Amino acid sequence: DPKIIQKPKYLVAVTGSEKILICEQYLGHNAMYWYRQSAKKPLEFMFSYSYQKLMDNQTASSRFQPQSSKKNHLDLQITALKPDDSATYFCASRRTANSDYTFGSGTRLLVI
Amino acid sequence: QQQVRQSPQSLTVWEGETAILNCSYEDSTFNYFPWYQQFPGEGPALLISISSVSDKKEDGRFTIFFNKREKKLSLHITDSQPGDSATYFCAMNYGGSGNKLIFGTGTLLSVKP
Numbered sequence: 027d028p029k030i031i032q033k034p035k036y037l038v039a040v041t042g043s044e045k046i047l048i049c050e051q052y053l054g055h056n057a058m059y060w061y062r063q064s065a066k067k068p069l070e071f072m073f074s075y076s077y078q079k080l081m082d083n084q085t086a087s088s089r090f091q092p093q094s095s096k097k098n099h100l101d102l103q104i105t106a107l108k109p110d111d112s113a114t115y116f117c118a119s120r121r122t123a124n125s126d127y128t129f130g131s132g133t134r135l136l137v138i
Numbered sequence: 139q140q141q142v143r144q145s146p147q148s149l150t151v152w153e154g155e156t157a158i159l160n161c162s163y164e165d166s167t168f169n170y171f172p173w174y175q176q177f178p179g180e181g182p183a184l185l186i187s188i189s190s191v192s193d194k195k196e197d198g199r200f201t202i203f204f205n206k207r208e209k210k211l212s213l214h215i216t217d218s219q220p221g222d223s224a225t226y227f228c229a230m231n232y233g234g235s236g237n238k239l240i241f242g243t244g245t246l247l248s249v250k251p
Contacts, residue, residue: 069229074237
């Protein structure tokens with residue numbers, strides 16, 4: 027059974043629209059993260075949350091807004107979508123800031 | 139600014155050979171170096187890791203060699219198997235708030251039977 031559930035697995039969106047990427051983890055971890063993987067680029071850190079509080083934000087654009095309604099949830103809202111936002115978005119978690127990461131299987135977003 | 143460099147971009151070896159994947163970095167504050175394995179359509183999965191106080195870490199067929207002075211690491215996969223065909227990412231723990239990982243660009247390994 028997957029320990030980190032990301033939904034949807036695939037997503038096609040129209041330029042200018044808004045989407046929410048869902049992430050739930052069932053590992054009992056206290057820290058959650060979002061990373062982005064674009065073509066021919068390294069995995070890029072976006073956000074980190076610890077105990078539902080934002081710890082670090084490396085995303086320049088305010089169009090990306092993480093939302094944590096529960097301890098084991100960290101969704102990602104993306105507004106005014108652009109074709110450059112096309113990427114695979116990975117949610118990750120770890121028990122503490124010094125533990126190893128576990129990644130979800132990703133949401134593949136295509137903006138047309 | 140590319141903080142973590144990986145080479146080669148792609149590597150093909152025959153089954154049974156040793157694959158050597160390289161990684162280098164610039165920031166001397168990095169102190170923890172995990173390697174991740176990623177299969178198509180899946181997320182990265184932790185394969186093996188090493189801290190900066192060690193110069194070698196072995197786990198079965200996978201070994202990390204770490205040269206702190208030169209800021210270089212390598213992952214050796216001995217007796218390579220077709221099932222090892224995947225993309226391998228070198229990553230580094232960047233201290234500070236959130237302790238985010240900085241990833242390299244990856245090496246695509248293909249093991250031919």
